[in-house]
Amino acid sequence: xxxxxxxxxxxxxxxxxxxxxxxxxxxxxxxxxxxxxxxxxxxxxxxxxxxxxxxxxxxxxxxxxxxxxxxxxxxxxxxxxxxxxxxxxxxxxxxxxxxxxxxxxxxxxxxxxxxxxxxxxxxxxxxxxxxxxxxxxxxxxxxxxxxxxxxxxxxxxxxxxxxxxxxxxxxxxxxxxxxxxxxxxxxxxxxxxxxxxxxxxxxxxxxxxxxxxxxxxxxxxxxxxxxxxxxxxxxxxxxxxxxxxxxxxxxxxxxxxxxxxxxxxxxxxxxxxxxxxxxxxxxxxxxxxxxxxxxxxxxxxxxxxxxxxxxxxxxxxxxxxxxxxxxxxxxxxxxxx
Numbered sequence: 458x459x460x461x462x463x464x465x466x467x468x469x470x471x472x473x474x475x476x477x478x479x480x481x482x483x484x485x486x487x488x489x490x491x492x493x494x495x496x497x498x499x500x501x502x503x504x505x506x507x508x509x510x511x512x513x514x515x516x517x518x519x520x521x522x523x524x525x526x527x528x529x530x531x532x533x534x535x536x537x538x539x540x541x542x543x544x545x546x547x548x549x550x551x552x553x554x555x556x557x558x559x560x561x562x563x564x565x566x567x568x569x570x571x572x573x574x575x576x577x578x579x580x581x582x583x584x585x586x587x588x589x590x591x592x593x594x595x596x597x598x599x600x601x602x603x604x605x606x607x608x609x610x611x612x613x614x615x616x617x618x619x620x621x622x623x624x625x626x627x628x629x630x631x632x633x634x635x636x637x638x639x640x641x642x643x644x645x646x647x648x649x650x651x652x653x654x655x656x657x658x659x660x661x662x663x664x665x666x667x668x669x670x671x672x673x674x675x676x677x678x679x680x681x682x683x684x685x686x687x688x689x690x691x692x693x694x695x696x697x698x699x700x701x702x703x704x705x706x707x708x709x710x711x712x713x714x715x716x717x718x719x720x721x722x723x724x725x726x727x728x729x730x731x732x733x734x735x736x737x738x739x740x741x742x743x744x745x746x747x748x749x750x751x752x753x754x755x756x757x758x759x760x761x762x763x764x765x766x767x768x769x770x771x772x773x774x775x776x777x778x779x780x781x782x783x784x785x786x787x788x789x790x791x792x793x794x
Contacts (some may be wrong), residue, residue, distance in 0.1 A: 500736060509655065509692055513648035514618045516734025517565035520748040523735055526768045531720070531761040538754050547577045553770070554644070563618035566626070569644060571607050576600055596613040612642055620647040640665060644686065645736070646727060658688040667717045682706045696737065712750040719745035719759045739765040
């Protein structure tokens with residue numbers, strides 16, 4: 458996945474068109490303190506705000522670059538009889554997507570890229586493992602596959618203005634890209650087809666693959682349907698605030714499958730820029746406990762959090778002085794770092 462929405466523990470196995478019209482000018486006559494300029498009471502005005510209807514849509518522009526900074530943490534505590542082990546991971550990621558083209562109906566081909574990632578993993582029995590994709594040192598084995606994706610275009614995704622995935626286009630020929638696994642490549646939320654009011658909800662159902670065999674060399678998989686329910690909580694100036702929760706549509710009694718689904722059962726909030734048609738912020742978190750995933754008297758407790766923010770593109774750091782050195786200047790130690 459484009460490292461946009463959460464992650465699993467590496468060391469574990471594991472815009473907008475507003476239908477209401479704006480006032481063209483302020484009223485110049487005096488009004489009562491408990492009335493709006495239109496003559497409505499304050500309570501009536503608040504009710505009208507709650508009933509404001511919006512059509513949520515992305516606004517893709519050819520050649521557009523959209524950059525994000527993501528901070529993620531994940532923790533899992535495993536217990537088998539008297540033995541306990543805690544696994545933690547932290548990840549800081551810079552990434553962007555480029556709008557390659559936009560069709561007449563507003564659909565667009567987007568090109569996601571991971572620009573930089575710093576990862577830390579640690580367990581009770583091992584020292585902390587740190588990986589920085591900018592480092593010239595070889596990547597630790599645990600992060601080798603992540604390192605192979607940094608700075609590379611692996612796929613392109615065709616999105617509708619509503620945020621539906623129309624097509625996964627494979628770009629990298631040296632990697633096994635499953636174009637049929639839409640959720641893996643999805644990094645935008647899907648909006649409802651019709652205009653929506655504050656307090657109303659909509660669902661986005663998708664399918665994930667979970668292992669049922671416990672054999673990592675020749676794993677067997679089954680499909681599980683997950684539902685993500687969104688609710689438009691408020692509209693503040695040019696920002697739509699949307700809450701969401703995620704949960705499987707069916708209950709599986711297999712503890713190993715439950716463990717794989719724990720970190721997919723997330724809730725959080727999305728701030729959507731109504732004027733620019735982009736996500737400003739996406740935050741999520743989740744936790745859960747599973748009993749007997751490794752046999753009797755065993756348990757696993759997992760938690761994760763993820764915050765993604767829209768940022769200005771970072772400028773590359775110069776490796777030396779910019780331009781010719783003037784005769785009267787002397788270089789201080791570390792200049793240009």
